[in-house]
Amino acid sequence: MxxxxxxxxxxxxxxxxxxxxxxxxxxxxxxxxxxxxxxxxxxxxxxxxxxxxxxxxxxxxxxxxxxxxxxxxxxxxxxxxxxxxxxxxxxxxxxxxxxxxxxxxxxxxxxxxxxxxxxxxxxxHNRKKRRVLEEGSPVPFLVELGIMTPEGRVHAKKQDKFRQINRFLEMVSDVLDDLPAGRELRIVDFGCGKSYLTFALYHLLAVELGRPISVVGLDLKADVIQFCSELAGKLGYDRLQFLVGDIAEYEGLTSADMVVTLHACDTATDAALAKAVGWGASVIMSVPCCQHELFGQVESEVLAPILSQGLLKERFAALATDAVRGQLLETLGYKVQMLEFVDPEHTPKNLLIRAVVSGRKELSLSKWQEYEAFKSFLGLSPALERMLPGAWPVSR
Structure with missing residues (x-):
């Protein structure tokens, strides 16, 4: 220096x-x-x-x-x-x-x-947006997953999936500087499913950028995990491991740098966020799925016009759930963004929570007080707060 x-x-x-x-x-x-x-x-x-x-x-x-x-x-x-x-x-x-x-x-x-x-x-710019993965250049994992032909052409029925993968990698690229440098990165993907994005993440970091990483993909479906494990071996992705397991019960790590959770149902998303916080993850990327917990809790006479209509109440409860998650992560010192993951015309469940730790992580009493006021107003008892009982500041 x-x-x-x-x-x-x-x-x-x-x-x-x-x-x-x-x-x-x-x-x-x-x-x-x-x-x-x-x-x-x-x-x-x-x-x-x-x-x-x-x-x-x-x-x-x-x-x-x-x-x-x-x-x-x-x-x-x-x-x-x-x-x-x-x-x-x-x-x-x-x-x-x-x-x-x-x-x-x-x-x-x-x-x-x-x-x-x-x-x-x-x-x-403008004329053609350059993607992280370009059509015309064959990518082995995309070929094996049936998204690309061996010549690099994206199948017509897989264009949406191709755009989703690129969108995800763009979001990851934006926070690469927030991940630790100079050592192997430990990454966990909860509820990885067929692992399109897990393979994409490994390809970007290990193959394209040459960063030392180890990745664990976790899912409850044994047949899916077997398929992904065999594909990882075929591709030579030797630091990519797939395991059968439940998010809340997984104890295979004591720390992680990045945690990804995509479409984990209801409070399974909260379990993944709690794991990520407990591991001290620098980056968290979560796409919630169905969200039922707060639907049965939320009460407010002021919001009766919304809460008296089932469809509106369902949507409001889902928004309140993600607002709670974001606020609690900010209380713990994360910087949180709510991002549009895919075009809403393809799915209404298109919100991605991206949380990063930049610099020194400190508890925020003001964020906690805002959260308590919000929780009290709606009569809530959110799962994420309960899953991290000793993490919160004491309001004064």
């Missing part, structure tokens, strides 16, 4: 952008805690009809905003954010990955790492 003067690092960053060598930048740890500064900003090059631009992706607590700026304006904007808004940045170039750490006085400590980015070719 070396310190450098302000002019030197600013000039270097500007030159990278001018030469088109800035492949990716992640800005984190805001200097101020306010609603105006996003907790994280990601910068990447995009090719547009009128030339090279840089996309600024601002990650707020409940939304993500995008701006596309030409090189000169993008350079000024990036330098301004680095000088005034953030204490840390990781910038990827073809020559090296560079970490910038800023002191309170604005001095930058610079650390150069081996490059991890593969290409300086920017992603196309």
């Amino acid at each position: 070396s310190e450098t003067g302000q002019e030197e690092w600013q000039r270097t960053v500007a030159e990278w952008m001018e030469r088109g060598e800035l492949l990716h930048a992640t800005l984190s740890q805001p200097r101020r805690r306010d609603d105006d500064t996003p907790p994280k900003t990601v910068v990447r090059p995009v090719a547009m009809k009128d030339g090279l631009h840089y996309q600024f992706e601002s990650h707020y607590k409940a939304k993500v905003l995008h701006r596309n700026l030409k090189e000169e304006e993008a350079s000024e904007t990036l330098l301004s954010l680095l000088k005034g808004d953030y204490r840390q940045a990781l910038i990827k170039t073809p020559q090296a990955d560079v970490q910038l750490l800023f002191s309170k006085k604005g001095k930058a400590a610079v650390r150069r790492l081996a490059p991890t980015a593969k290409s300086s070719v920017p992603m196309e």
Whole structure:
């Protein structure tokens, strides 16, 4: 780690952008805690009809905003954010990955790492969205699962599944910087089913990015687990293991870095979230399924127009369930986003809860108090709170 003067690092960053060598930048740890500064900003090059631009992706607590700026304006904007808004940045170039750490006085400590980015070719924008997995390039696990032909063409009836897999990998790619570096990553997929996304996750991290990982897929169906185990062996995915088991009873690990749970029914989602929290997972990605628990609990005279109609009550209870989960995860120090997983025209159950730990994880008394007020108003006793009895702060 070396310190450098302000002019030197600013000039270097500007030159990278001018030469088109800035492949990716992640800005984190805001200097101020306010609603105006996003907790994280990601910068990447995009090719547009009128030339090279840089996309600024601002990650707020409940939304993500995008701006596309030409090189000169993008350079000024990036330098301004680095000088005034953030204490840390990781910038990827073809020559090296560079970490910038800023002191309170604005001095930058610079650390150069081996490059991890593969290409300086920017992603196309608007005309054709570049996916993590591209049609036309055969991917072995997609071929084996019947999504692609051996030539790389996606079967017509599997286009929705192909888009879903890519959407999931995009969401994973957005939080790669929040996962630990320099050691093997431990990942668990609860309720993995036929494991389309489990194989996709392994392909992205181990095959494409070359990261050391171990992945466990868990499901109750023995025939499905046998199929997935045989396919993992055929593909040579030697750090991918499939087991028959129940989420709540699984005791095969004492820690995990990432926990995925897709369409776990009702409180099985809460059991998976509780496991993830107990393991200290840095990233949690959960797509809830049917949600019955709070339907029988929720009561409110004020909300009688909603709760007196069965269909409306069902939908409201499902939203309240996920709101509770998000609030409790934020109480525990996670940053939570509710994201649209697939197009709602394909399924109404398309919400994904993405929770990440960025920096130091601390209990939030204010989030807990908001949760208690919400719970009291609706008369709730949610499963996730009960499954983590010693985790919560004491309100005063």
